[in-house]
Amino acid sequence: MTQTEQYLYRYYQLERLKSVANDDLRRAVAEYNERAESLLKPKTMTEPQGGRTNRVSDPVQDAVVAMVDTYLREIKKAEEALNKLIAEQDSISETVEKAGLNVMEKSYVLMRYFKGNRTWQTAQHMQYSERQANRYRVSALQKIQSVMKDGR
Numbered sequence: 001m002t003q004t005e006q007y008l009y010r011y012y013q014l015e016r017l018k019s020v021a022n023d024d025l026r027r028a029v030a031e032y033n034e035r036a037e038s039l040l041k042p043k044t045m046t047e048p049q050g051g052r053t054n055r056v057s058d059p060v061q062d063a064v065v066a067m068v069d070t071y072l073r074e075i076k077k078a079e080e081a082l083n084k085l086i087a088e089q090d091s092i093s094e095t096v097e098k099a100g101l102n103v104m105e106k107s108y109v110l111m112r113y114f115k116g117n118r119t120w121q122t123a124q125h126m127q128y129s130e131r132q133a134n135r136y137r138v139s140a141l142q143k144i145q146s147v148m149k150d151g152r
Helices: 003-039 059-098 103-114 119-126 130-150
Strands: 044-046 053-055
Touching: 003 059, 003 103, 003 130, 059 130, 103 119, 103 130, 119 130
Parallel strands: none
Antiparallel strands: 044 053
8 A cells, every 4th residue: 555545545544534523522421411501509697697609619610610611621622633633634625735736536436435436336336347457546536646645
């Protein structure tokens, strides 16, 4: 496998990692919402002299606030991880776009490297023999490699 192919396969790996990062983000947001809504309601007490209410300083409440802050940091970390994956994927897509592939070469790259299809599946979907599909593969890789050499 060439370095160019490894670079392109990274796109499919990133897609799977994005799915995991999205799940992590959804879980963190759900946990935050669940805990923040029920636990951050301030406890109050009524003073006998005028019926005024004041927030009670409570170590448990302070611990809950710290815990919720931890969820917020976890959410931010998950968002940053997801954004990093998206940026890397965009970089790969941009490299492919700069290569100036024809329709069949682009189709091969999308199916084989971006969608993770096997060689025979890609050829079948393109309605070409594996040999002809391989010609598109070689041509596409050469063009992409030249873009990579010129600088991503």
